[in-house]
Amino acid sequence: MKKSKNISLGLLSFPSTKTGITPLSNMVEILLAVVGDLHLVSGNESCRKFQDDNRLELYCTHHHSSSFSLKRVWNYFYLQLSMALYVLQLRKVDFWIFFIGGDTLLLPMLMARLTGKRVILLFAGSSIQTLVHRQDKFAGVARRVSHLNCSLSNAMILYFKSLKTEWGLEKYEDKIIIQPRHFIDTKNFKRNPASPREYIGYVGRLSQEKGVMNLVKSIPLMDKKVKFLICGEGPLKKEIKEYLRVNDLKNQVELTGWINHQDLPDYLNRMKLLVVPSYTEGFPNIILEALSCGTPVAATTAGAIGEIIKDHENGFILKNNYPSTISGFLEEFLDYENLDKIRENGYQTVAGFDYNKIKKNWDDLLYRFYEEGL
Structure with a gap:
């Protein structure tokens, strides 16, 4: 019996490219299996992926990338503003999980905290290290925003312990929870002995x-x-x-x-x-x-x-x-x-990445956060 069945959960994730769909889809499947209501705020490929999925409520925005600095800043501000307005609209959710790119979405974080909602930052990767390796001119600004969001969050979830040091998050030790979300559909992902491995x-x-x-x-x-x-x-x-x-x-x-x-x-x-x-x-x-x-x-x-x-x-x-x-x-x-x-x-x-085991762990974690705030 799932413990989190009475939870109304908001999941906010940066508008996905095709490469971001798999981790988001896996996370959505886990959450749908344990919570009562799921409200997804995202855009781009995410909306195309989930637009016909009646198991969740979908709130779409869109993000346009640009090589021009001013236009890029404006597009990012507009994205954050539209997401923040969805957070304001969805006051019925019990709490929020900010997922892919969520550590750099400051306006939605401020709106969630101002409306009395608790927020979990779930790190799919390091937005900052990605920008650094791309030699992005906004990496320094993004780093400061990320640390501000970490400070404002109520809890932070990492997949494995080593990521705490890898991503420079040691000072948030008291907020960090280690919880993988990975699982594999072994019925589809299996060896085909007849396939030539060339x-x-x-x-x-x-x-x-x-x-x-x-x-x-x-x-x-x-x-x-x-x-x-x-x-x-x-x-x-x-x-x-x-x-x-x-x-x-x-x-x-x-x-x-x-x-x-x-x-x-x-x-x-x-x-x-x-x-x-x-x-x-x-x-x-x-x-x-x-x-x-x-x-x-x-x-x-x-x-x-x-x-x-x-x-x-x-x-x-x-x-x-x-x-x-x-x-x-x-x-x-x-x-x-x-x-x-x-x-x-x-x-x-x-x-070791069994779906039922991962699902139970997430059910326990969300229930504890809902009841006790961890």
């Missing part, structure tokens, strides 16, 4: 902080017989295509563009290895999805990856994400003879 793969946003360009620059250092599969969309797509053209790598690399989540198991089963060369992460769901498909993972220790992937046990840890390091590792990996053990340990890792 590719070294990457799945994710094509952006600076993901380190994907480092992987691309490792390809000329490899034997031309090694094939690569790069899946995703993002601001580096044109640069990647041009690099492949200039270095005559187009026949060695397949760029798939965006992949629908339901098709992802087929692509993971085409990979002999998934590479996650990120500079910064929370904990990417794609790692668990790959392991569930029997696809070994090689990753940096960004975010909480090092808490889950143990080198040469259930995957491989890259010492860094330099192109020479990646290519050197890949040459060794192609001769690796004990992948069956790695795969079996990977399956055991995934088993």
Whole structure:
């Protein structure tokens, strides 16, 4: 019996790109399973995803990105204002969870606190580290806003303990709760023994902080017989295509563009290895999805990856994400003879992220916050 069935919960999340839909969808599924009413405030891809879902109340806004500073500031202010007005409108919710990008949404936070609502900041990743690695001119301002929102929040949820230090959140120790939200649909994400594993793969946003360009620059250092599969969309797509053209790598690399989540198991089963060369992460769901498909993972220790992937046990840890390091590792990996053990340990890792267990933990957590404020 769920304890949180009487809770009316507000979930506020920065308008999603396609890459943000999976973590938001997983979080929504968990919350729908435990609370009585869910009110989602978001926009862009989030609204397209949930517009026909009658299990929740959806409140849509829209965010336009821009390369012009003044227009970018105005767009961000307008987004925050529209979200803050939804928070004002939804006084019937018992409390709020601010999810993706929520630590930088100051106006909605102020509105929630002014109307007497408690707020949980749920960190999907570090907005600040993402901006820093993109060399964004607004990273310093965003850092100050994030710390202000952390101070105003009633509680903060991180997926793993290591993220507290990784993201510089130690001074909020008394507010921090460790609670993963990751779970895997093992009925769909499973190994296909009949699928030929021809590719070294990457799945994710094509952006600076993901380190994907480092992987691309490792390809000329490899034997031309090694094939690569790069899946995703993002601001580096044109640069990647041009690099492949200039270095005559187009026949060695397949760029798939965006992949629908339901098709992802087929692509993971085409990979002999998934590479996650990120500079910064929370904990990417794609790692668990790959392991569930029997696809070994090689990753940096960004975010909480090092808490889950143990080198040469259930995957491989890259010492860094330099192109020479990646290519050197890949040459060794192609001769690796004990992948069956790695795969079996990977399956055991995934088993720890059982949906029913995660659901119960969230039910307990939300009920305690509702009753006691934690």
